Amino acid sequence: xRVLAFDATMAACSVALWCDGSVEASLxxxxxxxxxxxLVPAVESVLKKAARSYDALDRIAVTVGPxxxxxxxxxxxxxxxxxxxxxxxxxxxxxxxxLAEEARLNGTDTKIAVAIDARFVEPCLKGLVSxxxxxxxxxxxxxxxxxxxxxxxxxxxx
Numbered sequence: 042x043r044v045l046a047f048d049a050t051m052a053a054c055s056v057a058l059w060c061d062g063s064v065e066a067s068l069x070x071x072x073x074x075x076x077x078x079x080l081v082p083a084v085e086s087v088l089k090k091a092a093r094s095y096d097a098l099d100r101i102a103v104t105v106g107p108x109x110x111x112x113x114x115x116x117x118x119x120x121x122x123x124x125x126x127x128x129x130x131x132x133x134x135x136x137x138x139x140l141a142e143e144a145r146l147n148g149t150d151t152k153i154a155v156a157i158d159a160r161f162v163e164p165c166l167k168g169l170v171s172x173x174x175x176x177x178x179x180x181x182x183x184x185x186x187x188x189x190x191x192x193x194x195x196x197x198x199x
Contacts (some may be wrong), residue, residue, distance in 0.1 A: 044100045049076035049116040050108025055085045058091045066091035077115045095127045105133035
């Protein structure tokens with residue numbers, strides 16, 4: 042399965058092309074603002090680096106927050122547009138799930154709690170148990186874990 046994944050919710054514009062358990066190409070450009078202008082060129086760059094076209098995609102994954110409200114909208118709009126154009130299913134994944142999975146892949150073998158600045162004095166802490174990437178993609182779901190703490194978590198769940 043080949044998945045184009047991207048994030049514009051944090052202080053970077055990040056894109057990766059994942060295929061059958063490994064990353065074929067990726068780009069992470071740190072920035073506080075400008076994700077709207079940078080995301081599509083970053084997608085193009087990653088596809089070019091991997092020598093792939095949009096036709097090669099099986100899924101598109103995008104982070105859905107918490108994080109920058111504008112970044113969430115930029116990511117979702119881009120994912121939706123690409124999904125319609127390529128007829129690929131689009132799945133949303135919580136930013137905290139992505140960060141926890143990155144920690145797990147980098148060797149963390151204990152329980153993981155992710156805390157991020159959700160901006161506007163809305164701290165958000167989520168405890169995550171596990172994420173089966175294949176199962177998540179097949180079902181269009183991601184495990185968010187048993188607990189959420191902070192006004193940012195409460196706001197997200199409304």
